[in-house]
Amino acid sequence: MATVAFIGLGNMGGPMAANLIKAGITVTVFDLNPQAVAALTDQGALSAKTACGAAASADYVITMLPAGKHVQSIYIGDDNNKGLLDVVGKDTLLIDCSTIDAQTAQIVGAKAAENGIEFMDAPVSGGTAGAAAGTLTFICGGSDVAYAKAQTVLTVMGANIFHAGQVGAGQIAKICNNMLLSVLMVGTSESLQLGIDNGLDPKVLSDIMKVSSGGNWTLEKYNPCPNVMDNVPSSKGYQGGFMVDLMVKDLGLSQQAALASNSSTPMGALARSLYVNHARQGHGRLDFSSIFEQFANQNKK
Amino acid sequence: MATVAFIGLGNMGGPMAANLIKAGITVTVFDLNPQAVAALTDQGALSAKTACGAAASADYVITMLPAGKHVQSIYIGDDNNKGLLDVVGKDTLLIDCSTIDAQTAQIVGAKAAENGIEFMDAPVSGGTAGAAAGTLTFICGGSDVAYAKAQTVLTVMGANIFHAGQVGAGQIAKICNNMLLSVLMVGTSESLQLGIDNGLDPKVLSDIMKVSSGGNWTLEKYNPCPNVMDNVPSSKGYQGGFMVDLMVKDLGLSQQAALASNSSTPMGALARSLYVNHARQGHGRLDFSSIFEQFANQNKK
Amino acid sequence: MATVAFIGLGNMGGPMAANLIKAGITVTVFDLNPQAVAALTDQGALSAKTACGAAASADYVITMLPAGKHVQSIYIGDDNNKGLLDVVGKDTLLIDCSTIDAQTAQIVGAKAAENGIEFMDAPVSGGTAGAAAGTLTFICGGSDVAYAKAQTVLTVMGANIFHAGQVGAGQIAKICNNMLLSVLMVGTSESLQLGIDNGLDPKVLSDIMKVSSGGNWTLEKYNPCPNVMDNVPSSKGYQGGFMVDLMVKDLGLSQQAALASNSSTPMGALARSLYVNHARQGHGRLDFSSIFEQFANQNKK
Amino acid sequence: MATVAFIGLGNMGGPMAANLIKAGITVTVFDLNPQAVAALTDQGALSAKTACGAAASADYVITMLPAGKHVQSIYIGDDNNKGLLDVVGKDTLLIDCSTIDAQTAQIVGAKAAENGIEFMDAPVSGGTAGAAAGTLTFICGGSDVAYAKAQTVLTVMGANIFHAGQVGAGQIAKICNNMLLSVLMVGTSESLQLGIDNGLDPKVLSDIMKVSSGGNWTLEKYNPCPNVMDNVPSSKGYQGGFMVDLMVKDLGLSQQAALASNSSTPMGALARSLYVNHARQGHGRLDFSSIFEQFANQNKK
Secondary structure (H helix, E strand, O other): OOEEEEEOOOOOHHHHHHHHHHOOOEEEEEOOOHHHHHHHHOOOOEEOOOHHHHHOOOOEEEEOOOOHHHHHHHHHOOOOOOOHHHOOOOOOEEEEOOOOOHHHHHHHHHHHHHOOOEEEEOOEEOHHHHHHHOOEEEEEEOOHHHHHHHHHHHHHHEEEEEEEEOOOHHHHHHHHHHHHHHHHHHHHHHHHHHHHHOOOOHHHHHHHHHOOOOOEHHHHHOOOOOOOOOOOHHHHOOOOOOEHHHHHHHHHHHHHHHHHOOOOOHHHHHHHHHHHHHHHHHHOOOEHHHHHHHOOOHHHO | OOEEEEEOOOOOHHHHHHHHHHOOOEEEEEOOOHHHHHHHHOOOOEEOOOHHHHHOOOOEEEEOOOOHHHHHHHHHOOOOOOOHHHOOOOOOEEEEOOOOOHHHHHHHHHHHHHOOOEEEEOOEEOHHHHHHHOOEEEEEEOOHHHHHHHHHHHHHHEEEEEEEEOOOHHHHHHHHHHHHHHHHHHHHHHHHHHHHHOOOOHHHHHHHHHOOOOOEHHHHHOOOOOOOOOOOHHHHOOOOOOEHHHHHHHHHHHHHHHHHOOOOOHHHHHHHHHHHHHHHHHHOOOEHHHHHHHOOOHHHO | OOEEEEEOOOOOHHHHHHHHHHOOOEEEEEOOOHHHHHHHHOOOOEEOOOHHHHHOOOOEEEEOOOOHHHHHHHHHOOOOOOOHHHOOOOOOEEEEOOOOOHHHHHHHHHHHHHOOOEEEEOOEEOHHHHHHHOOEEEEEEOOHHHHHHHHHHHHHHEEEEEEEEOOOHHHHHHHHHHHHHHHHHHHHHHHHHHHHHOOOOHHHHHHHHHOOOOOEHHHHHOOOOOOOOOOOHHHHOOOOOOEHHHHHHHHHHHHHHHHHOOOOOHHHHHHHHHHHHHHHHHHOOOEHHHHHHHOOOHHHO | OOEEEEEOOOOOHHHHHHHHHHOOOEEEEEOOOHHHHHHHHOOOOEEOOOHHHHHOOOOEEEEOOOOHHHHHHHHHOOOOOOOHHHOOOOOOEEEEOOOOOHHHHHHHHHHHHHOOOEEEEOOEEOHHHHHHHOOEEEEEEOOHHHHHHHHHHHHHHEEEEEEEEOOOHHHHHHHHHHHHHHHHHHHHHHHHHHHHHOOOOHHHHHHHHHOOOOOEHHHHHOOOOOOOOOOOHHHHOOOOOOEHHHHHHHHHHHHHHHHHOOOOOHHHHHHHHHHHHHHHHHHOOOEHHHHHHHOOOHHHO
16 A cells, blocks of 8 residues: 655645545655644654655655745755755655746756656646645646556546646646636636627526527636625635635746746736735735626626 | 518528528529629529518518628618518517627617517627538627517527627627637737747647636637647638628727726727737738737747 | 907916906907807907808917817808908918817818918916916917917917927927827826825825925826815815816827827827716816825725 | 946947946946956956956945846845855945845845845836936935935946935836836826817827826927927937837736735736736837737728
8 A cells, every 4th residue: 555745734634644644555744834734644644854854665645735936945945954855765656736937847847857766747727625625736847657646646646637747737738728727717706707798697697698609617607796606705705715816926936937948928927916905905815706896887786 | 481581692691591492481682793693592592673672571581791780781771771660570589690889780770679570699709610500609699579579580500699788788798708709819918928939839828828827718719829729711721701891890889888888998908909900910810719829039030 | 559359268278368358459359149249348358240240351360269169160160150260361370279189170270271370289288376477388380480479369368388399289289299298197196005005194294205206297286186286276175286187088088089180099098088987976166186085995984 | 446346238238337437436237148258348347357356445335127036036145155244244235226026125135234234125117228318217216324325336337316214215216107107108008099080180289288287298309299399219210219128017016916905006016917918919118109900900001
C-alpha cells in the first residue's frame, strides 16, 4: 500500500488528506498549525515535526500551499533549511496541488529533474465541497510516467483528472480556464442585466441563451442573477462558493502568464479590473458571481 | 390551410419561404429583386406586384428585411405609399423575422395594436444552413395569442421556438444572446492563445476547458483555433459561417439597446471594438471566429 | 441693434440670455417654466407666449434644450404645432446651443436649408460658471456665412468660439472632445492610484506627469485625487463641477455617433461602462472626477 | 573632478556617457560589446575589462541595462561572479538609469543599504535624441542625500530631473507616466478617427481639442494622425520615435506593478492588449503613435 506525505492542511488540504486516510493509505501530515495537524491525526494520520521528516520515506509527497514562494521554499529550501528535494528518494513522486504561477512550478520541476526526481503540478478545482466529497478536478503537468503513477492517489481525491502537458502545464491550463470562467461570468451578468433593463424576465432570457449560442457553464450551473436558479450563491446573498478575492488571485496569475509570454488578453484583463474594483469596494469575500451587482441599478432598489 | 405572404426573399427569406411551400402552404411572395421572386414561383409560390398586394388577403404576413428602416417603412408606409397595416385584415398575424432594433419593433407593434392587428417580432438564428434545413431558432416577442397562432408557420421553418416576452422582446433576447456569443468567442480565443503561447496543445486545452467551468458553446460547436475541430470555419480558412460584418451589426444593435436603457456592457462594448477593428482591417467577410487571428502572433508565421 | 429670441432658460440658458440683455441686445424669451421666464423679464427681457411668437421677428434665434427630440420638435413642429422653421424670416440665423446627437442637428439643418434659412449647431462647454461669466466655449457647425454672422451674439456669451465644419460638426467635435476628456479622467485616475498603491505621493506624481508625456487637461486643471489641487471638486467631496450623469449622457452621444459611422472607440466605450456603473451605484450627481473612487481601495478607509 | 563608471553603452547609454566625457568628467566604461566600448574610448573614455573593474574606484556608477535581471545580476552578482556592491567604496553613488520593475530596484537598493552604500533608480525618458542632446528627463528614486549628490552628473545628461520618492519610486513614477501616455495616445487616436468618420477635418478637430478639456501631450507634441503635424512620426510613415515594442515593454512593467499592488488599471490594461495585438500583427518596430492605424478604416484605402 502506498504511503503519502501530505503537507499543507488548510481548507482544501485537510479534507483531501482525510480522503486518503479513509481509503486506507498511510498518510503522514505536516502543517505549521498544530490544530490542523491534530484534526488529521484524530482521523488516523501520522504526523512529523518537519515537512522533510514527513516526506523522507513516502511514496508520494502532496503539497497544498497558498502561493508560489511557499512552494519554492519547501521544495528547494534556502540558506538555513533543507528542501524536500534534498531528502526524498528517487522513487518518490512529488505532486504540488497548489494554484501558483507556472514559472515557479517549472523552476521546482527543473530542480527535481536535476536530482532525478519526478515532479508534477496538479492544481485543483471544485472548492472545499469537492475536496470533502472527493470529487475534485485535477489538471496535471508532468511526464507520462508521473501522470500514470499519480492516478493511485488522485483518483481517491478527485473525479476528473486531466493531463495538460509537461511540468507547469497544469497551472497554465487552470488559469486559462479560470480566466475564461471570469469572462463568462462578467459577460453573462451584463447580458442578463441588459435584458432586464429592457423588460425581459431573467429566467426566460437565461433559458433561451442556455440552449442557444450564448450557452455557457455559468448559465448551466451558476446563474449570477438572484432567484433564477435555486441553491446557487446568487440566490443566497452571494454567500459561499468561490470568493471574489480568489478570482482576483487567479486573474492575477493569468495576467502574470500573459506578461511572461507577451500575450494579449483584453477580456481577461478587463475582467480582472472589474473584479479588483469590486473587491476594493468591500466585496472580496462574496461569491464571484456577485460581479452581477456591478451592473444592476442600485438606484432602483 | 393557412395562406402566407412572404416579403423579403434574400439568403434567409428565400429558403424559409421555400420550406413553407414544401409544407403545402399557399405562399404569395414579394421582393424588389425579380430573380429572387422567380426562384420562388418556380417552386410553386404565387407572386404579387407590391408588398401590400401580397399581404392583402393572407392569414400570415412574414417579413425578412435588412434593417429597421425597411421594416418600419413597409409596415407603416410613408407619405407616398400605404403600409401593410393599412391593408391587412384584423385576423392577419404579422411576423417580422428581421434582426432589427427593438425600438422599431415596438413602434410597429404599437401602430399595429392601434389598428387592432397582432404583430410579433421573431428574429432567427441558425444561418442560411438552418434556413434551408428548416431548423432555425425563432425568438419571439408578442402576445400569447400571437405566439400560439404563429406555431403553425414557425414550426415549418424552425426547430426551436422561444417566447421571450411582449413585442420587441424577441429582438432584445436575440441581441443579448449574440452579444454574449461574441464575448464567448473573444474570451475563448484569447484563453486558447494564452495557452498556446505558454506551450499548451490547443486541442488538449480545449478538451479540458470544455468540461470545466470555462465550458461554453464555442468550445462545444465552433472552436476558433484552426484544426482543433473538423468542419468548422476555423479549420477552413474562416470561410462560411457567420460573417464578421454581421456580428458587427448585431453588436451595434446591442449597444444601441444599452444606450437606450442606460445599461453598462463593458465586455460587449469591448467585443464590438475588437470586431470593428477586425472588419476595418479587411476581414469583414470572414467567419466571426476569425477574431482568433487578432491574438495569434503573426510575427511567428 | 440685433434682436434675439432665446428659447430654453434652464441652468445654462438663463445666464446666457442674461448676458445678452446686459450687452444691450433686445431679447425675447420663452420657456415652459414661468419662473424661469420671470427671472429674465425682471432683467429686462421681453417674453412671448409661444416659441414661435418669440422667434417670429428676431434676427437670431438661440435654443438651449435638453435633448435631440426637443430640438427637432421645436424647429420642425409636428402634426399639431408649427415649428420655428415655419415662422422665421429668411434672414434669421438659427443657433442651437443644446448638446444633442449630430444626426438630429443635420435633419433640422437640412430642413432649414430647404426653406432657405441658415441653421447652426453650437454646443457649449464651460458649465454654469462659464455661462454666468460669459466665458463659454462654443463649437460651431454651419456655413461660413452663418459662422460669421453668429459672432455678434456668441462673443457676448463666450470666450472661445470654434468653427468645426458644416452643420452637425459642432456636435461631433464636442462629443469627440468630451469622450477624450472621459478617457483622460479615467486614465489619470488609475495612474495616480497605481502610484499611490506603490507608495508615491499623488502630488509629487501629478507634478511629474503634468510636465511629462502624461500631461493632460485633468492634471492641469482638474486633478481627480482629493487634496492634490485646491478649489477643484475632488477637494470638495466631488461636489459641483460636471456631473457624472451628464458625462454619461455625452458618452452616450459619442457611442451613438460611433455606431452610426461604424467606428471603434474601445477607450471611450470602456469609459462609458465605468461611468454607467458609477452612476448606477448612486454617484450620478457627483462631479465626474469622482470616478477616481472606483480605483481607490475602500477597504483601507 | 568626479569620476564616473558607466556600464551599458547601447543606443541610450553610449551618448549619455559621451556627454559626461564632453563635460570633462573622467569616465571609465564597460560593455560586453567591444565596438560600443571603442566608440567611447575614441572620445576619451577609459575602459575596464569588467564592470567591477570599472566601478572599483569611481565616485559615481551609472548603469543603463535592458532588464531587471541584468541590473540585479550586475549589482548583486551570483554564485560565480562578484557584484558591484562587493567592490565599490562607501562613498560611491550608484545610479541605475535602466527602465525595470520597481521590485528589482528595491531589492538592489536594500542590498546596497545593508552594505552602507547609496543606490538610486533614475529611469529616463526622451529617447535617443534626448540622450544625444543631453536633454533627458530623469525620474529619481532614492534618499535626499543621493538625489542631491546625483545632480552633478544628471544635469550634464538631462534637462529635467525629478525626485519621485524613495528607492523604486523613480521606476513607479515612470511607468505610471508611460501607462498614462499610452492611454492618451489610444484615446486621442480613436477620438480623431471618430471625428474623421463623421466628416471632420482632423486638423480642425485637433486644434479644438488641444485647447479644450481634451487637451493632452499627444495633441501638443505628437499627433498620431498623419499630416496633422509636421516632423512627427505619424507624418513620416510612423518611422523613428518610440517603438511599439518598447511601449509594450513599459506597459508590461505597469501591469506587473498593478499585479503586485493589487491595483485596477482598466485603461492601461486595455492599452496593453491593443499594443500587443498591434505588435503581433508585425508593427512592433513602428512608432507607438501608429496605434492610430488600428482605428483607421483600411478598407477605404
